[in-house]
Amino acid sequence: MVTIKNIADSLNISTSTVSKALNDATDISAELRQAVLEKAVEMGYTTKSSRKKINRKLAVLIKNMAYGTQKDFGYNILLGFRQAAMNRDWNVEVVDVTRDLMVNEKYDTYLLKHGFSGAFCLGFTLRDPWTTQFQTSQMPTVLLDNFVSENPHVACIGTENTESMEYAIQHLVMLHHRRIAFFCGEAHSRVSQDRLDAFERAMEAQGLKVHNEMILFGDYLTPEVRNHLAPAFEKNATAIVCANDIIAANVIDECVRCGRRVPEDVSVIGFDDIPLASITEPPLTTIRQNRKNIGMLAMTVLSELCDHVPIALVQIRPQLIIRGSTAKAPEL
Amino acid sequence: MVTIKNIADSLNISTSTVSKALNDATDISAELRQAVLEKAVEMGYTTKSSRKKINRKLAVLIKNMAYGTQKDFGYNILLGFRQAAMNRDWNVEVVDVTRDLMVNEKYDTYLLKHGFSGAFCLGFTLRDPWTTQFQTSQMPTVLLDNFVSENPHVACIGTENTESMEYAIQHLVMLHHRRIAFFCGEAHSRVSQDRLDAFERAMEAQGLKVHNEMILFGDYLTPEVRNHLAPAFEKNATAIVCANDIIAANVIDECVRCGRRVPEDVSVIGFDDIPLASITEPPLTTIRQNRKNIGMLAMTVLSELCDHVPIALVQIRPQLIIRGSTAKAPEL
Missing domain, CATH: 3.40.50.2300 (Response regulator)
Known part of the structure; x- marks a missing residue:
């Protein structure tokens, strides 16, 4: 297990400085804080609450996707995720990710700094700056509909x-x-x-x-x-x-x-x-797409990733719903 | 929820006859017992222990695969499955499936008759009689390395x-x-x-x-x-x-x-x-292949299928282990 002392030693600074950086204290420079956070991620440091499995929290990071009301695509996904998280005593925070945030903060250090044990990422496209970082991220991450190769910390979930x-x-x-x-x-x-x-x-x-x-x-x-x-x-x-x-x-x-x-x-x-x-x-x-099931499963998968089970991919079954917009082809 | 009475009514027999068939009593004919079991499966009947989530049991059905000692491929898969099952209060029974059994019994009625809520099936090939039945099975089933299309009761697990x-x-x-x-x-x-x-x-x-x-x-x-x-x-x-x-x-x-x-x-x-x-x-x-992880996840997936979450596919990450059997190509 990586300790604050390990991080301090490897950067040749004091443990109190590392502690300040990890707890977002104001009396150290932004550069030093970032250096500490990056080293902590690199060494696989996890917060005390993550390790002790109390007051742990997960982020749902959302980009390019509506979720606020029942008619929105993301609503039932979030509902399922929150329900499953509650059953397992995880806290959940939802974050609207802006392009500015992605440009100014690295994905891993953002999560560590805010005390998240991992994240479920919704709506990211191949052009979003954090998408390339998912390939090397060390934080447990579940991506909706966005596969990343060869990274044991990151799983993809979606409909077959x-x-x-x-x-x-x-x-x-x-x-x-x-x-x-x-x-x-x-x-x-x-x-x-x-x-x-x-x-x-x-x-x-x-x-x-x-x-x-x-x-x-x-x-x-x-x-x-x-x-x-x-x-x-x-x-x-x-x-x-x-x-x-x-x-x-x-x-x-x-x-x-x-x-x-x-x-x-x-x-x-x-x-x-x-x-x-x-x-x-x-x-x-x-x-x-059964979006509530996707949300529930995303929570299960994220929890397995936090326990170092390297899931790559989870897919759920689709269902054809036949209504009025399809009919026999016209004679041409 | 389907009751014994529903099954009795649809076959026009008494509830006590249905009960005898489901409990494998000796004083009804083999044909009638089979007819009752098939109707029960068709109607989606689940046993009382499955519904009440007490004393539930799952089968691990094994064909063409060694698992008895630590050196065998199946050993760690079973270990992971059993550990995960114990954590969730499921009982597990391991069954060596013979060709005779598959020829003489239908997969679904076999599970129902023996009180299994679902099964994890290891080592079945495309030539095994039950493999075609997986396509239409109504019982929660996880297959190792064997994908079945369009059946919401059956999921596949394996390594990417x-x-x-x-x-x-x-x-x-x-x-x-x-x-x-x-x-x-x-x-x-x-x-x-x-x-x-x-x-x-x-x-x-x-x-x-x-x-x-x-x-x-x-x-x-x-x-x-x-x-x-x-x-x-x-x-x-x-x-x-x-x-x-x-x-x-x-x-x-x-x-x-x-x-x-x-x-x-x-x-x-x-x-x-x-x-x-x-x-x-x-x-x-x-x-x-992390076989213990596969076993643990198979249990998680089977439990989700029992709760009607239609998982199609779960894949875990492989890992390249470099030892002495590979080296620079010879000059030809």
Whole structure:
């Protein structure tokens, strides 16, 4: 076990200085504090509360994801995580991570400085500064939908993408669709790439051709959806699989605006099954991610990582929810 | 919740007959007992002890795998599973599954009849009769190294294969090997196929050509190893990656017998890191599976499945253990 004395010795400073740095005291310089924190992380120092398993706390770090109200994607994930944490006597703090914070603080030293034993990170993209740090982090970390290789401190959790896309494509094929577009979402996200791979495999498994012109990335606010729908329809797409329900809802709105009927002219499938999915017009056929289960499992996994069990990946089963936005393909 | 009365009503028999069948009483016919058990499984009936969470028991079902002594592959898996089960007040029974049992009993009704809430299944191959039943089983089941699609009651656990093969191939490439053979093990096993896929991806990632003549399946008792080594050496293989340590140990023995030095003439890498790996001559470089962690996690996952959390897949990190069986490639 690494002690404060070990850290002090290796930096050739006093134990009281190390203690000040770890407890965020004001009477040492910012540079020295940072040097102590980095050495503590490097040596694998863990706080007393982490070791004694009392008053331990975990961070839920959130970027690019809404979670405040029941309709938001992150809400049920947080709910599940908090419930599981309560059952195991962990405290949880939720932190909205800004780009400024990521630029000014290293991920590991941020957690150590604030007394977190580990973190569950939601919504980080490949462009966020902390994402590269996850590859070498020494802090127990669970990432939603974002795989990191070869780091025993970091696990990924998510919904099985292969099965998800198989459900979507099988459903469309049963409805005689053959020309299927895929609206991927954010290009710089690991989960978009994984779902695209899974989409291509599922299409091939059904003997369907993947048309590159029908695979489109974007944030999918309404104007962007407009620009992407045109090429898909030019290629006679009769169905559009979307990487999340918000994209799918925008696609439905935009189809209506330009005179295409859903599902008579075009079928639309979402992903996630957030509350929005059941109140679109028509309600959305979608791949359900059980977000409460994801949150609960993330807590279990984080707790195992804190006990040095090197989990790499945990995936849960998706579920196809059939509603009104899919129907038999039109005769072209 | 499904009751004995529900089962009785749906079969149009008395509740006492259902009770007799579920409790394995002798005064009803085998056919009727089986019909009751199958209906109970179909309706999702769970035993009272499962529901009340007292005196619950789980089965560890073992096929084709040694586990009795510390040197056996299954020993630490069982140890981890038992320890985790004890911490959560589950009872565990270990069952050696025979082919006869699988032919004469259905998997689900076997578990229900013997009062098991779920099972951890080790060593089943694609040819074992129960393997197809895992696809439709309604009983919480964790499979080691054997993935089943689209069944929310069944999860797979294992070691991350992609990373494992990356470690092996990266290590060999650093030692200037380019012509690398792969001895896969049992062809009818899911994990052999997954590791082969991972081997091919890792070779490609390093810009190396996969030679089909150097990829060989088999049980790898000594005579078979002999037959497989010849074609690998004909193709100038300088390194052999093996799907488990027992194959690797046989490869080393056979190399010595036919006058090839390990590691001077040929490098050998194993998989698993069972105790044998450190006592071969030379000791074996291998990919460690942390089998105790796998056992502990299997228990956690089974417990989540019993609570209806539909986990599909859990993978743990491998670790490259460098010993004496790998060295710089010979000049050819």
